Amino acid sequence: MGGPVALDDGPREDEAPPQRPAWKSVLLVLTCTLAMILNTASTNGISIFFPVIGADLDVAEELVQWLVSAFSLSSGCFLLLFGRLADLYGRKKMYVGGTLYMGILHVGCGFTHNITTLFVLRGLQGLGAAAFIPACLGILAHAFPPSRARSAAFATFSAGAPIGGTIGTQLGAVLTQYTTASWRSTFYLLAGISLLCTIGGLLLIDADLLSTETDRRVDWLGAFLVTVGLVFVIFVLSQGSLASNGWKTGYIIALLIVGVLFIALFIAWQYHLEKSQSAPENRHPPPLMKLSMWTRAKGKFAVVQIIAFLQWSSFLTWNFWAQLYYENYLQLSPVHTALRLLPMTIAGLSCNLFVMLVVSRMPLVVLISCGTLLTGLAGLLFAIILPSAPYWAYGFPAAIASVCGADFVFAAGTLFIAKVSLPHEQSLAGGLFQTLTQFGTAFGLAISTIPFDSIANSSESGGGQDGAPLAAYQAAQWTAFGFAMFCTVLAVLFLRGVGAVGTDERRKEEDVEGTSTPGNETVVEKELEVTGT
Template sequence: MSDASLAHPESVTKVEDSLSTPDVETTMAIRGRTTLGAILLTMTVTLAMMVNSFNITSVSLAVPTIGRDLSITEASLVWLVAAYSLSSGCLLILFGRVADLYGRKKTFLAGTLSLIAFTIGCSFAQDGLTLAILRGFQGIGAAATIPASLGIIAHSFPPSHARSVAFATFAAGAPLGSALGTILGGVITQLASGETWRADFWLSAGLTFLCLLGGMFSIDKDKPSEEKDRRIDWPGAFLVTASLVLISFVLNQGEVAPNRWATPYIIGCLVTGVVLMVIFLVWQHYLEKALAKPTGSASPLTPPPIMKLSLWKKSNGMLAALMCISFLNFASFLAWFYWIQLYYQDFLLLTPILTMVRMLPMFVTGVTCNVNHGAHSPSNALVTGTTVTSIACLLFAVIVPSAPYWAFGFPAAICSVFGADFVFAGGTMFVAKTVEPHEQSLAGALFQTMAQLGQALGVTITTIVFNQVAATHAKVGDTTPPLKAYQSAQWTAFGFAILATILGVLCLRGAGIAGDQTESDIPPPKTESDHSTGTIP
């Protein structure tokens, strides 16, 4: 049955807006929402994504200023960035499950309130340890808002062009937030005097407050979960969160620890993290099998698993392939981004502002890439995106320092974001149409977690490559990292992107259109109650 056959055209008020296509109007009629209401909702969740990116990039470029003002050691500066990413990335799965069970709007609003409180707290920090701790708590709010936002979009927009527009706009929030954070961070790092880095946190708190207001008035009231057993698998939540924290910590600290990867606490954390992840997977398998039995749901010792392992088998394994592509693509993209900043500032000795200016084209392209690509199949979009991103890595892998910016830097900046934008927007749309209504936020959180882990691994692996090449060069008496070290790191990032491309070609054929849902894509709902959660048979 098509969306059009379920619509009531007479209930739709026509407005003069670029989004007022028949398909969008049909979607709004199904949801009982005006076009203006849909725009406000989309702007609210997009702003939440912008704030998340802003909180990372603005602090990244303001780190030198913060370090001087608070007398933070070089080794401790990394935690000003890592603490936020660590908490926000490792708690996504837990909050995704909470949002699905107890309400996405409630989770979104609670997350924004928490984010406002701890962001303001960061602005008053007087020492590095306090700021690092507050940054960790700040990331908890983002861990709640992002999966809730994904579930809100999937619930509010049935499969249609309107859903494609909403997801694409939401994805555009990432480059917009990164651009805003990079511009302000670059300007503050170079030109500001005194402790004006605190203004970054005040601006972030203000933007988050707008998210709170938008969420209160534009997001629909939560409906009760359709799941009969609404218990949370707290043992599973602890296992997966502790495992991700330890593994992420190792990936962030392995190269800067006293004895690097041979440091005892690095080895211990890595082993413990891997063991906890194995135990988590075994526990989830046990719970899923136990609940499949007729009397399984009655046992107090077998709550519903926080993440069913069968989730990875959705769409004949395409969902698992998509998660792996996200992992590899973001490993490539963030490694590229990390090393070009160091190349410009440490190798070419450019100022932060000149570095920021050279990266501006990627943010413009990032917004442009999110327009209308939801009309293509995930295979085409993802393969195209990862291939173009690999070109950005390749350009810096063969870069000639004496060449003008327009020969290597500019085209690389243009190409770099295709993979991130196509994978994120197309991937989230595919996830939304693949999973059940009560799994939307959890599946979105899992997708985000894979991207976060990919980012950490990409920087870690390329750092190992860089250090090895630099160490080899240092043996001949030159202590300055050579051009070959930067190029080798980019060759490694290129390899990640190519692996993602190959995986997309092999595993995503016949995936359908990202923004639509057809009978060939998704099995029809089993109960009539699915109509109330946005699944159109």
């Protein structure tokens, strides 16, 4: 209700970013990268000590899975809303508040002795990640205009994911196995990282600037519709295979229908709001997410987002079932499992360094299709794996190849998204990208669980500690392979013609021309010309 909210006087985000010394720019990038490390370690690293938590708190391991699911559920469902709030009211505020909030809850997780309390705290923690991850993408996009520095900043930020995986998985396994506090030690470590993020944000992130939008009202109805819809759908994907009657369980079917209905209503409401903005006496707030964003770059914005969704379905499906294969089928300890996954970290860092060096010269389609092909190779290797073969025959090359798609898609994809988004959309667009990766994780695990359970339940000859035969793990990995191959097909068919999304100094004059008026819609058109779209 009411008209547009007037902006206060002050510097606006369409103005050139403040000049800062090189050392401060480096520390700014490292501060945002540390937040990505925190997010990945908090999301995936917890799973390495599921058996220990289950034994300590006397809970079945399939229920302990909710420690990851609850975090991903709340994080994925609030990314869009918090991304929009960061664009409107301040990315620094969202970053500092989100990291501080997460640190406090990490301490709470370390002190709890009740699994229900732990589930609640993990669910609440996801809100912190939903606040600071979109803010990071907006902070970097504004602090570094299109240039080689922006390419380096986004590639470094992306490198935080494999480092976070190492801290959460490898270091978490060591702390769990060799410290008195056991699994609680990892939560204390993550609380310390959260505090470093908060301090770095306060000291190094530029002061928040006013949004270029003249109407800063929030579409709360749209936020409600999309959040409720995503909560229901992601919950169903996480629990469909665990329900008493599987996917045929009544409440699973009902919640899926309701979730899809809410998302459909959200899309219809966003269409109505975007159309009404041009009306002379419009009294509606701007849409939470303009549907026209999906048509940017002749629809390539949508294609990149879909590839991100399916790529994370493939990568996290491989990672999840590979970890269970090591721990449950081969019955390895958390430390030995972590050691077999350690090459992922080295490969991830190498991938992001490679992206940093070539993103200004290599076409987007080459980067993404090569990355998704390699992730598919990891799934293929585990789909045909022989337990009697040495680790170096299947496990090692799969660990190296698996992260290529994730890192190539994240680094190049977020650069492309930033390039075709306006200044006041950067955190929202980044939040949308992150939402689809979270959604893709739940989707991939849900779909791959179907063939796994089908084979495991129909087989009388068990394999590992959980009784599941080798064929069940292989069937799940065939699913990961299929997701990656479909990503490759999408990239080859629809991303041809997109040039390099990074900026080379040799094209500096052309890039300056394409970004000279960053508050205007023509920026997007000029940027698309630069990328060859």
